[in-house]
Amino acid sequence: MNIIVPIKQVPDLVEELELDDSGKALNREWLKYKINEFDDHALEEALQLKDALGGTVTAMALGTDDIDKSLFTCAAKGADKLIKVTGDFDAAVASHVAAKAMANVIQGLEYDLILTGVQAADDRDGQIGVLLAHYLGVPHVSVVTGVNIDAGKALVNKEYSGGLMGEFEVDLPAVFGVQAARETPRYAPVSRVRQAMRNTELEEIAAGDCAVAVGSSVSRMFKPETGAGAEMLSGSGEEVAARIMNIIREKGIKV
């Protein structure tokens, strides 16, 4: 089973996001990035499948600045190969363009399965997995939680709401947008990442022609008015607890 895991970095959402002077993009100067959490789940599911069935896991990303460390982190967790897709991309690359670039490179590789995160926090023009599948002409299922492989076919669960799931049988190769891996994604200590930086090759492959029409552009970015709705309770933990007790009493909520 040869599995490709396209990953991307997104701004760490615990940090404060600021706009740049144009008011149409993030100020990326001080931005801290992390691997998209759903891509982490996709990688974990791929590594679990490799453990069970053998084969290789290839982690792949567009060569936006600072991506190398995320790719080496994938290697530290167990990915066998790393591919950096090079081209004229910035961190705000559109999903359509990213998917086309990935598809161009993947077309030259041998693979059975592509697992990627179901979505990322900045997929303005759509989720990459489904776009990628359409550029490659292979089937897809998104919002997947369990991938089982049997006799050259995949059996996957797709989550709807309320815990309801659909089960699908899918011919390979296919793309699945992973929502959650069967296990909590593993952690790679810094020492292992450093080791991976020394020992794993980072192959660079040019994206080729990925000038697809995105057909839309950002006209404005703005923060939702945080706190607009909430009355803020200040003070120590003790004081806040006392305020909460009062609110519960005032609202006549029986505890």
Added chain:
Amino acid sequence: MSNDIFVVAEHIKGALEEVTFEMLGKGKDLAGNFDGNLVAVLLGSGARELAGELGAADKVICVEHAEVADFNPETHGQALAEVVKSNSPKVVLVANTSMGMDLAAGVSIEAGLPLVAYVTEMSADNGRLTVTSQLYGGKMNVESQFEGEQCVVSVMTGSFSADAGRAEGTPAIEDVTPSLGDPRVRFKRLIEPEAGDVDITQQEILVSVGRGIQNEDNIPMVQELAEALGGALSSSRPIVDNKWLPKTRQVGKSGVKVKPKLYLMVGISGAPEHIEGMKDAECIIAINTDENAPIFDHAHYGSTADLFDVVPALVEKLKG
């Protein structure tokens, strides 16, 4: 090209989803703005029977075919692309749901139309559509404009009024039979959620815990608070993915929708997928150390105090 607004009607187990009416309501406004018709696209076996609830639409396009009997990412995608290509609507509205995610991007590529996702607002001005997406976990709103005449928009559930999209009467029905080859994706069955645990949808008081709780050893602390309040413990998705609580406790898009009298949240950021499941709670109190956490947009009361200070203090007050 026509000026029509197409709405992909979402349904499961024989019932239309709320988001379908939300899209129809907003779609009706847009159809008025663009001077076009509002058209609902219904795919699935027995889907025709649902047309009677789509009175808000001017027309329903019904796609019935053995291969689209149940939702299937591949065949539904092909059928929808065919309908869109042959009708050339101005706007195609798809829900940004589990099903919709498998459709919107495909239609965008197969029909060559731009797509903007995670949309919570739409407005039409001088024949141009402007849409606002909720991105970065609800921390940033991003307004987009389209270059061409047509587009696909995937809409977040709960963004528009469903009442505006509900109307009696069966609109004119047009039947379409798509040409579908041998599917590479085959629907096998629906898997119902496991029952047996606490039904959090029936609770008047919920304490809901998120990733801010840090590790499994801290779960008993919030469990104790839930019990002291006479309620139950619910959570955000990562807590369930980590197997710290059963799936039945998950609130949100892929969990359940709850509407308790009190929803006390600790260490939950307020991602749109979580908000979807709890925004109608009567009293929402959020404890989160990040003053910019999106949850403070939706909560009635908030505090940036540390949950590890507030929760034990509350337990003490309730027990003391």
